[in-house]
Amino acid sequence: MSQKEWPLWEVFIRSKQGLDHKHVGSLHAADAEMAIQNARDVYTRRLEGVSIWVVESKHVHASNPDDAAAFYEPANDKIYRHPTFYTVPDSIKHM
Amino acid sequence: METLELTQEEQFQARIDADTRIEPKDWMPDAYRKTLIRQISQHAHSELVGMLPEGNWITRAPSLKRKSILLAKVQDEAGHGLYLYSAAETLGASRDQLLADLHAGKAKYSSIFNYPTLSWADMGTIGWLVDGAAILNQVPLCRTSYGPYARAMVRVCKEESFHQRQGFEIMQTLSEGSAEQKAMAQEALNRWWWPTLMMFGPKDSESPNTEQSMKWRIKRFTNDELRQKFVDMMVPQAEFLGLTIPDPELKWNEAKQGYDFGDVDWAEFWDVVKGNGPCSRERLQARVQAHEEGAWVREAALAHAEKRKQRAEAARAVAA
Numbered sequence: 001m002s003q004k005e006w007p008l009w010e011v012f013i014r015s016k017q018g019l020d021h022k023h024v025g026s027l028h029a030a031d032a033e034m035a036i037q038n039a040r041d042v043y044t045r046r047l048e049g050v051s052i053w054v055v056e057s058k059h060v061h062a063s064n065p066d067d068a069a070a071f072y073e074p075a076n077d078k079i080y081r082h083p084t085f086y087t088v089p090d091s092i093k094h095m
Numbered sequence: 096m097e098t099l100e101l102t103q104e105e106q107f108q109a110r111i112d113a114d115t116r117i118e119p120k121d122w123m124p125d126a127y128r129k130t131l132i133r134q135i136s137q138h139a140h141s142e143l144v145g146m147l148p149e150g151n152w153i154t155r156a157p158s159l160k161r162k163s164i165l166l167a168k169v170q171d172e173a174g175h176g177l178y179l180y181s182a183a184e185t186l187g188a189s190r191d192q193l194l195a196d197l198h199a200g201k202a203k204y205s206s207i208f209n210y211p212t213l214s215w216a217d218m219g220t221i222g223w224l225v226d227g228a229a230i231l232n233q234v235p236l237c238r239t240s241y242g243p244y245a246r247a248m249v250r251v252c253k254e255e256s257f258h259q260r261q262g263f264e265i266m267q268t269l270s271e272g273s274a275e276q277k278a279m280a281q282e283a284l285n286r287w288w289w290p291t292l293m294m295f296g297p298k299d300s301e302s303p304n305t306e307q308s309m310k311w312r313i314k315r316f317t318n319d320e321l322r323q324k325f326v327d328m329m330v331p332q333a334e335f336l337g338l339t340i341p342d343p344e345l346k347w348n349e350a351k352q353g354y355d356f357g358d359v360d361w362a363e364f365w366d367v368v369k370g371n372g373p374c375s376r377e378r379l380q381a382r383v384q385a386h387e388e389g390a391w392v393r394e395a396a397l398a399h400a401e402k403r404k405q406r407a408e409a410a411r412a413v414a415a
Contacts (some may be wrong), residue, residue: 004397006397017185025182025243025250030393030396030397030399031403034396034400043256045174055269065118065120
């Protein structure tokens with residue numbers, strides 16, 4: 001019981017050509033190659049993917065939920081960034 | 096300090112009430128974290144131990160088709176265990192510790208897997224009944240309040256549906272087969288019916304955690320609600336198969352628009368929970384043995400990874 005735990009890896013899968021890789025979960029593996037092989041078995045048993053990325057979890061840096069207000073709320077009062085903010089006369093087409 | 100804590104807890108409950116999912120880095124009460132780690136890891140252990148009763152029949156499946164299906168199903172269960180362990184780890188639990196607790200007999204898993212699989216019909220019954228019950232338990236968990244758990248359950252539920260259908264197909268094939276085959280299906284149903292009803296857990300009146308878990312929206316239905324749903328769902332399916340549910344008290348109740356049914360043998364339930372099921376010792380032993388016999392592989396893989404890393408670094412140093 002003394003041995004070290006295999007490192008944890010985050011797994012990202014591209015479900016089909018043309019789409020982004022998306023986070024699907026994590027798994028343990030001794031190295032990157034094994035992480036990709038394990039990800040194939042754990043997360044793509046039913047054609048869920050055409051490409052796999054793995055990143056060792058310790059390398060992921062995340063924003064702090066406590067900063068959410070300061071981070072995201074400034075966008076709230078900038079509705080002029082959305083096209084629906086502007087009125088376009090009915091007679092104008094293709095806009 | 097105390098008022099601040101209270102506010103945090105109230106804010107947390109308000110988010111739950113608004114059906115906002117809780118994510119790993121969000122503040123959460125310790126008890127919420129502990130409850131989730133316990134529930135998710137028990138669930139993961141159940142998937143892991145759940146491979147054993149079915150693994151018992153892989154080499155004796157009646158055809159190559161059935162064998163391939165059973166292999167795929169058992170592999171799915173390993174996968175489900177892994178999705179769930181990884182969800183538990185987002186709460187700060189360590190995988191090795193969770194497994195150590197299972198192997199030491201400290202952690203629980205679903206009692207159903209402590210019953211033996213005596214005939215091929217048990218493979219049908221497990222898929223149809225046991226996975227049917229699991230699905231009822233699991234579908235509401237796709238909306239459970241903790242994000243990683245809910246997402247893992249979405250994957251599990253998608254795959255579980257194949258498990259139930261392949262089980263039903265085995266039961267249908269046996270039921271439409273020879274008299275001996277039909278008798279085999281009935282005999283399996285007779286053995287598995289009551290243990291399956293136990294899967295929903297103790298009666299609501301004996302389940303002290305339910306209220307808090309409902310408040311936190313970890314759980315969405317009570318044990319008794321799900322048990323009732325299950326019986327109402329299974330009776331017509333058993334009728335279709337021409338099989339008899341082994342409960343003399345089973346009767347349609349027009350007023351409640353559901354079936355009345357007999358009481359589970361709760362003494363047996365608690366006995367199995369305490370580790371005295373017919374296969375409890377065998378299951379745990381098989382798990383511990385697999386883990387111990389795999390130790391050298393885990394160590395060797397780590398050593399190999401370390402060696403390759405050092406070689407790559409040395410090569411880079413030479414090149415530089």
